[in-house]
Amino acid sequence: xxxxxxKKVILNELNLDDFDLQDETIAPEVPGWDSLNHINIILAVxxxxxxxFKSYEALRLKNVGDLQKLLDSKLGK
Amino acid sequence: MDDSKTLWQRWSRNAERNPGKExxxxxxxxxxxxxxxxxxxxxxxxxxxxxxxxxxxKPGEVCATVMHHNPFFYPLYLGISRAGALPAVLAYPNPRxxxxxxxxxxxxxxxxxxxxxxxxxxxxxxVIRPLIEKPGSTIKSVFFPLEWDYKKDIDQxxxxxxxxxxxxxKETDPILLQHSSGTTGLQKPVVLSNRAILNHAKNMGxxxxxxxxxxxVSWLPLYHDFGLIACFHIPLAYGxxxxxxxxxxxxxxPIILLEVISKEKATITCLPNFAYNVLAEKIDDEELKDISLxxxxxxxxxxxxxxxxxxxxxxxxxxQYGLNPLALSCIYGGAEVTLGLSVHEPGTLITELYLDRNxxxxxxxxxxxxxxxxxxxVSSGKLIGGCxxxxxxxxxKDLPDGMVGEVAVKSVSMFDGYxxxxxxxAEVVENGWYFSGDYGFRYKDEFYIIxxxxxxxxxxxxxxxxxxxxxxxxxxxxxxxxxxxxxxxEDEQMxxxxxxxxxxxxxxxxxxxxxxxLAILKAGMSIDVNIHKVYLVPSRWLIKSSAGKPSRKANKExxxxxxxxQVWSR
Numbered sequence: 001x002x003x004x005x006x007k008k009v010i011l012n013e014l015n016l017d018d019f020d021l022q023d024e025t026i027a028p029e030v031p032g033w034d035s036l037n038h039i040n041i042i043l044a045v046x047x048x049x050x051x052x053f054k055s056y057e058a059l060r061l062k063n064v065g066d067l068q069k070l071l072d073s074k075l076g077k
Numbered sequence: 078m079d080d081s082k083t084l085w086q087r088w089s090r091n092a093e094r095n096p097g098k099e100x101x102x103x104x105x106x107x108x109x110x111x112x113x114x115x116x117x118x119x120x121x122x123x124x125x126x127x128x129x130x131x132x133x134x135k136p137g138e139v140c141a142t143v144m145h146h147n148p149f150f151y152p153l154y155l156g157i158s159r160a161g162a163l164p165a166v167l168a169y170p171n172p173r174x175x176x177x178x179x180x181x182x183x184x185x186x187x188x189x190x191x192x193x194x195x196x197x198x199x200x201x202x203x204v205i206r207p208l209i210e211k212p213g214s215t216i217k218s219v220f221f222p223l224e225w226d227y228k229k230d231i232d233q234x235x236x237x238x239x240x241x242x243x244x245x246x247k248e249t250d251p252i253l254l255q256h257s258s259g260t261t262g263l264q265k266p267v268v269l270s271n272r273a274i275l276n277h278a279k280n281m282g283x284x285x286x287x288x289x290x291x292x293x294v295s296w297l298p299l300y301h302d303f304g305l306i307a308c309f310h311i312p313l314a315y316g317x318x319x320x321x322x323x324x325x326x327x328x329x330x331p332i333i334l335l336e337v338i339s340k341e342k343a344t345i346t347c348l349p350n351f352a353y354n355v356l357a358e359k360i361d362d363e364e365l366k367d368i369s370l371x372x373x374x375x376x377x378x379x380x381x382x383x384x385x386x387x388x389x390x391x392x393x394x395x396x397q398y399g400l401n402p403l404a405l406s407c408i409y410g411g412a413e414v415t416l417g418l419s420v421h422e423p424g425t426l427i428t429e430l431y432l433d434r435n436x437x438x439x440x441x442x443x444x445x446x447x448x449x450x451x452x453x454x455v456s457s458g459k460l461i462g463g464c465x466x467x468x469x470x471x472x473x474k475d476l477p478d479g480m481v482g483e484v485a486v487k488s489v490s491m492f493d494g495y496x497x498x499x500x501x502x503a504e505v506v507e508n509g510w511y512f513s514g515d516y517g518f519r520y521k522d523e524f525y526i527i528x529x530x531x532x533x534x535x536x537x538x539x540x541x542x543x544x545x546x547x548x549x550x551x552x553x554x555x556x557x558x559x560x561x562x563x564x565x566x567e568d569e570q571m572x573x574x575x576x577x578x579x580x581x582x583x584x585x586x587x588x589x590x591x592x593x594x595l596a597i598l599k600a601g602m603s604i605d606v607n608i609h610k611v612y613l614v615p616s617r618w619l620i621k622s623s624a625g626k627p628s629r630k631a632n633k634e635x636x637x638x639x640x641x642x643q644v645w646s647r
Contacts, residue, residue: 015647017591028173031598034607035328036351036537036571039359055330055364059106 002068006045010064013037013044023065045071078279082248083271084314085159091316092119100313102320102341103148106333111148115316118152121227125149125156126243127235128225132218136161136242138193139254141186143167143201144223146323150299153196153222158252161242165192165254165266166300174605176204184208187215190254190266190496195219248272254496255302255412266496267302267412277306277415277490278314280462284420285345285375285406287315294320294343296327296334301538303380306416307347307408331355335368335398342372347408349380349538353387354572357394371399375423379408380538382526385429385453387572402426409457409526413511415490418466419524421458428456428523437527440481442518456523463489468519473512478520483530484513532629534565537573541606543629549600550578555593557581559626560619564633566610575609576601579632581616590645612636613645 002021011019014032027033033041042058045051045067051074061067081087091100096116103111113121134140140157142164144150157164167186170179183205186192192215195205199221209216252271256264281287293312297304299321312319320341327333335356337343348356378388392402403424410417421427432442433449445451460466467475468482476482487510494502505512514533517526534541546563550556560581565574578597584590594611601608620635622628636644 016595026172028171028602031595031602032607032609034173035325036573037607038329039331039355043359052361052363055332055360056107059326059330061329 002064005048006064006068006071009044009048010041013041021064023063023068025064026062049075051075078275078282078315081275083243083246083250084252084274084310085155085243085246087275087314088115088122088155089119091313092116095316098316099318101151102318103146103151104320104322104333104337105146106323106326106330110320113148113151118155121149121152122155122159123236123239124227124229124231125153125222125225126159126239127156127231128222128227129156129160129162130235130239130242132194132220134160134162134194136246137163137251139163139165139191140194140196141165141167141183141192143169143195143197143205145169145198146321146325147223149223149227151321152227157196159243160239161246162193163251163254163268165190165256166305167256168298168300170201170204171605173602175603178604180204180208184211184214186256186264186266189264189498190256191215193217196222198223246271248275251493253305255305256300265498265501268493268496269412269415269490270493273415273490273492274306274310275314276463277417278311280464280490281307281311281417281420282315284417284458284461285377285423287311287317289317291315291345291374292318292320292341292343293345293347294322294334294337294341295347296322296324297347297349297380297538298324301380302412302416303347303349303538306412307377307379311416332360332364332368335360335365335370338373339367339369344372345375345377346373347377347379349573350378350382350384350387351537351571351573353378353391354570357387357390365398369399370395371401373400373404375406376404377406377408377420379410379417381535381573383407383455383457384569384572385455386569388427388455407455407457409484409515409517409524410486411511411513411515413492413505413513414464414486414488415492417461418464418484418486418488418513419458419460421456421523428521430454430456430520430525437481442479442481442520442525452527454525454527457517457526458524459522460524466519466524467510468517469512473507473510476518479518481516481518481527484515484517484524484526485510486513487511532564534563534576535574536565536576536607537571541576545604546576546578546601546606546608549604549606550580550597553580553593553596553600555582555584555589555596557583557616560616562619562627562629562632563608564629566633566637568609576606577610577612577633577636578608579612579614579619579636581618582613583616584613591647594647611647614641615643618643 092115100115101113295308406421434452436443465487514530516528543563566577619627620631
């Protein structure tokens with residue numbers, strides 16, 4: 001399940017008020033989430049949660065649920 | 078370079094001369110790369126060429142390829158050429174692109190260019206099949222060449238027949254078809270001959286001082302001329318090694334390019350301007366500890382306007398990783414002249430002019446003084462061999478150095494026109510000169526490109542027609558039909574343009590406006606276009622051109638330069 005904090009960071013970066021982000025949501029389904037913005041979203045998540053993702057970890061992300069799991073693993077959850 | 082008359086002949090000779098030399102290194106992140114030697118590549122291409130013939134594809138017919146990053150794409154492409162057919166590389170549809178829109182784009186392209194076959198992957202069959210079965214379709218069939226048995230032994234009789242076809246191809250015969258971007262049949266299919274590409278490989282090779290030791294690494298998609306010509310045809314024609322990275326992987330993990338340069342000791346790479354910003358600003362230093370860019374002797378910036386800031390950021394970031402600042406170079410050109418018209422000489426400092434922005438907007442270059450608003454113009458270099466260039470006024474009369482006008486070019490690598498589009502060809506070609514639609518000036522033999530006559534938007538090196546966006550947004554409920562414009566808005570942080578839309582609507586409340594904006598963003602997604610900013614304006618706000626349609630130029634200026642309380646934007 002996508003945490004409210006992660007959702008807020010993503011929506012803020014995409015300049016969206018709301019969007020139903022589920023585990024299985026993929027980037028092309030979300031307005032504004034294109035390849036250029038993808039990097040900005042990853043950086044925004046890193047900054048907000050004070051974590052670092054390796055490029056190859058980011059490459060393996062298939063959906064928002066994967067991003068949440070990766071974030072949780074970095075936060076030791 | 079030898080006296081080969083066709084690309085197939087050149088590729089074959091390269092394989093005879095250097096059979097064990099690496100031709101293409103197919104790179105997938107986290108996997109062992111697949112390395113095609115010139116010999117393996119040619120031998121596998123022969124097998125594919127026989128399958129092409131067996132499939133009933135005839136010389137001169139157009140084979141559109143729509144495939145992911147795949148190691149067998151390369152011998153297939155060469156095999157199509159050997160069989161005398163014309164490859165046309167098309168983009169694999171992004172998941173956000175609606176299947177109907179993809180089909181519509183393909184249909185428009187097929188009608189315009191006369192695509193005969195689609196060579197693709199099985200998963201696209203349900204999307205493409207209805208198009209073929211449609212009455213009047215020009216597309217004869219769809220094939221899945223990755224399922225062909227390329228390991229099957231060569232049938233000598235068929236091989237001889239295909240070889241005869243290859244031998245019958247003349248240097249003036251077309252070798253490929255390139256399409257500009259766009260989704261509604263606005264694409265202009267550029268036809269290039271064997272001679273045009275061979276000439277270009279020679280002249281670009283001289284301009285870039287290519288040697289047999291060079292290795293070109295690229296993540297650029299092969300449906301783009303910068304990728305297909307600079308990073309595929311030129312190295313293969315020159316007999317050097319190219320390393321191809323998956324474009325989809327690069328955008329998610331840009332560091333891949335730097336890793337490949339370090340590991341493979343690549344000497345040349347080609348990048349559109351935005352990539353300099355991404356590489357300089359979006360990769361953490363911690364990840365760069367094993368990176369060495371000392372092998373790089375040319376970084377070629379092209380495909381979109383070149384920005385001084387982007388180069389500065391890039392050098393600042395990577396000089397500590399062995400980057401030679403003199404490796405930075407630039408190219409200007411277009412698919413109509415195969416690729417390049419001018420190139421900055423590698424190993425020398427790029428000229429940058431600090432000019433008065435106001436004077437420049439009035440058509441004259443004047444060096445900035447203390448009162449000026451400065452615009453830094455980056456040189457795109459001098460003409461390459463085999464090219465002539467002029468700057469002309471609106472009547473196509475020559476302008477002196479330092480005056481802004483349209484760039485016109487004559488080249489030994491000139492295209493053979495837009496396929497099936499003589500009226501469009503006639504618009505841009507006159508007395509052997511191609512009129513590019515780009516604005517710039519010449520100063521001390523160097524070309525400086527500062528704008529476009531056309532309304533084309535270039536986002537991260539990708540050409541997008543505003544008409545495509547406007548047609549789609551016009552269908553959105555709440556937008557007043559016919560009262561929409563799209564334009565490119567400068568994004569300094571990303572080093573590229575972003576798409577902005579201005580739409581007239583009768584929405585009043587903040588909620589209605591936000592809902593309409595979301596609907597507009599989603600409509601953009603359906604044609605795989607990311608709309609960065611939406612401006613909503615009241616009815617009758619947009620300025621009309623003399624043709625009675627909303628003027629992109631006038632309204633863009635109005636939006637950007639004025640504070641208008643009637644404009645809602647987000």
